[in-house]
Amino acid sequence: MISTGDLEQRQFGPAFKPRIPTVKWAKRANDIGTVKQLMRKALEESKDIHLALLEYRNTPVAGLKYSPAQLLMSRMLKDKVPVTSELLASKVAEDAYPALKARQQKQKAYYDR
Numbered sequence: 488m489i490s491t492g493d494l495e496q497r498q499f500g501p502a503f504k505p506r507i508p509t510v511k512w513a514k515r516a517n518d519i520g521t522v523k524q525l526m527r528k529a530l531e532e533s534k535d536i537h538l539a540l541l542e543y544r545n546t547p548v549a550g551l552k553y554s555p556a557q558l559l560m561s562r563m564l565k566d567k568v569p570v571t572s573e574l575l576a577s578k579v580a581e582d583a584y585p586a587l588k589a590r591q592q593k594q595k596a597y598y599d600r
Contacts, residue, residue, distance in 0.1 A: 541566045550590050553580045 522540070529539040544556040545564050556564045562577045563570060 538567065551583065551586050553583050558583055 521543075525539050525543055526536050529536045541564060545554050545566055545568075547554045548558075554563065556562070557578075557580055560577075561579045563574050565575055
């Protein structure tokens with residue numbers, strides 16, 4: 488049986504290879520650089536790498552009131568800083584999407600000047 492991928496490959500020829508836009512690669516490279524820097528700093532200060540990553544995930548994003556953990560899992564993660572159980576409960580960040588869109592539009596306006 489021939490899969491649809493094989494048919495597409497035959498249609499465009501063997502030399503055709505789909506490409507991923509470079510913007511996604513640049514974003515990933517930036518994220519990887521941030522994590523590498525966190526890990527390097529944790530090792531230099533003889534701290535636990537996992538705790539450093541946990542603190543990064545619990546730190547609010549610039550321009551938003553939510554952290555990456557709250558955006559992804561709808562709650563704060565439990566770490567060494569004492570927090571009330573009310574803050575650890577799940578709460579959907581419904582106003583995060585419009586805030587992220589507004590932030591992106593603002594960045595786009597500055598870029599397109």
